Amino acid sequence: MINLFEVVETNKMIEQENLDVRTITMGINLLDCADSDLSVVKKKIYDKITTLAKDLVSTGEEISKEFGIPIVNKRISITPISLVGGSCCKTSDDYVELAKTLDEAAKKVGVNFLGGYSAIVSKGMTRSDELLIRSIPKALAQTERICSSINVGSTKTGINMDAVKLLGEIVKETAEYTKENDSLGCAKLVVLCNAPDDNPFMAGAFHGVSEDDAIINVGVSGPGVVKYALEQVRGQNFEVLCETIKKTAFKITRVGQLVAQEASKRLNVPFGIIDLSLAPTPAVGEILEEIGLDRAGAPGTTAALAMLNDQVKKGGVMASSYVGGLSGAFIPVSEDQGMIDAVVAGALTIEKLEAMTCVCSVGLPFREILRQRPFPELLQMKQQSAWSIRRQRQFVLFRLSEKVWAKPWNLAVCLDMHQSCR
Amino acid sequence: MKKTIITVVGKDTVGIIAKVCTYLAENEVNILDISQTIVQDYFNMMMIVDMNKAQKPFDVISTELAELGEKIGVIIKCQHEDIFDMMHRI
Numbered sequence: 096m097i098n099l100f101e102v103v104e105t106n107k108m109i110e111q112e113n114l115d116v117r118t119i120t121m122g123i124n125l126l127d128c129a130d131s132d133l134s135v136v137k138k139k140i141y142d143k144i145t146t147l148a149k150d151l152v153s154t155g156e157e158i159s160k161e162f163g164i165p166i167v168n169k170r171i172s173i174t175p176i177s178l179v180g181g182s183c184c185k186t187s188d189d190y191v192e193l194a195k196t197l198d199e200a201a202k203k204v205g206v207n208f209l210g211g212y213s214a215i216v217s218k219g220m221t222r223s224d225e226l227l228i229r230s231i232p233k234a235l236a237q238t239e240r241i242c243s244s245i246n247v248g249s250t251k252t253g254i255n256m257d258a259v260k261l262l263g264e265i266v267k268e269t270a271e272y273t274k275e276n277d278s279l280g281c282a283k284l285v286v287l288c289n290a291p292d293d294n295p296f297m298a299g300a301f302h303g304v305s306e307d308d309a310i311i312n313v314g315v316s317g318p319g320v321v322k323y324a325l326e327q328v329r330g331q332n333f334e335v336l337c338e339t340i341k342k343t344a345f346k347i348t349r350v351g352q353l354v355a356q357e358a359s360k361r362l363n364v365p366f367g368i369i370d371l372s373l374a375p376t377p378a379v380g381e382i383l384e385e386i387g388l389d390r391a392g393a394p395g396t397t398a399a400l401a402m403l404n405d406q407v408k409k410g411g412v413m414a415s416s417y418v419g420g421l422s423g424a425f426i427p428v429s430e431d432q433g434m435i436d437a438v439v440a441g442a443l444t445i446e447k448l449e450a451m452t453c454v455c456s457v458g459l460p461f462r463e464i465l466r467q468r469p470f471p472e473l474l475q476m477k478q479q480s481a482w483s484i485r486r487q488r489q490f491v492l493f494r495l496s497e498k499v500w501a502k503p504w505n506l507a508v509c510l511d512m513h514q515s516c517r
Numbered sequence: 518m519k520k521t522i523i524t525v526v527g528k529d530t531v532g533i534i535a536k537v538c539t540y541l542a543e544n545e546v547n548i549l550d551i552s553q554t555i556v557q558d559y560f561n562m563m564m565i566v567d568m569n570k571a572q573k574p575f576d577v578i579s580t581e582l583a584e585l586g587e588k589i590g591v592i593i594k595c596q597h598e599d600i601f602d603m604m605h606r607i
Binding site: 097102103104161350353357 | 522524526550552553554556561563565575576579594595596597598599600601602603604605606
């Protein structure tokens, strides 16, 4: 039987160390909504989403109450909309109409975000894909909860540089369209390679064509818990360090597994995957310091990060029946307090960040480069990064966000890179 | 049978257990196990209870217990046992 200390430990993780379930994301297949008439497609999409996901938010809240674990976001991911709208959307504005319908559906069911305003153009771009990509700035400016992602490359096919070039313009245009609102549009757009079909995290979430009609994916995070656990074993050897990370990752993922199973049972939708990603709530950089670095960016950072990622995955795999394609660490320089502090202190350089991107997702600050170098050269840098990363089975996303300009050290373009564990 | 874990954490005062138990009895919640300790100067109590016969739904009992806790000056949480089982048992 459960004892008092285990109960206290669990509750302490939740209350003091910010353990939470980041998101329950329902993946919905919209391929059966395709039609040549735009108004029919809009109606079908709206009906399907509002029927399947009508209880998603209330179920999430119920589970949260019963188990006493916060579930921060409830989201929906859908089939990449360029596949669904291919025959009915003749212009970019038609896609914007679809985006508005999706936004209405998202608001109706009460989810925080709906992802899947997407196109997969890793090898070539269809006319429909291009129309969708061109509609992104307008669509993101006129909707509130829609997230867009474009897959521009894969390990097998390489990178579609035409799409990268087009998206460079689209990213700037998106920033321009939402400039009154902190260029928020860019925060809802990612451009990436090797996108997993079952990602529950925004803005890269979409429901891949290889998935069920509907599935439940769950994302968990808990860097505070890992940090606290490591504080308890300070000064011990590497074996203990690795064991501690693994055990903690196991415990965190088990909570996600429980929530996913319950949600799947109550909504009568099959369970998809658990994705454990240590994300900045508030700081993954501090874990690196706890491992023994003076600061993120100091010699040994890449090794420490590789070890952290490896152990998190190993712990997670044991804890869940299905682990998602994105699991690992996620430390965007623009958001992670530990990384921001390291940059302010002058400890973290671009070269180090490049090395770290070989392990997991970080962000490259391009503001300074942008000031000094013309755009084509910047684009070339992006290409080089993307190429070296592709070889290592990574996938890449970059965002331009006015929002991060406000940070003390001014970022303009982030090249965020995620690792694909598959 | 789904068991529920009730945890009470706070500064130790007279009558905490009495008040919580009275509430549970009034609502036909059966107590299966109680353990209690002082961790870091705080009163920590855990009860394993069976709510199957309770008249009120889970979230009502959970909210009312939390309100009762506020009156006594402690934090009372009500959670299904599964979350602890999942995390600590393979």
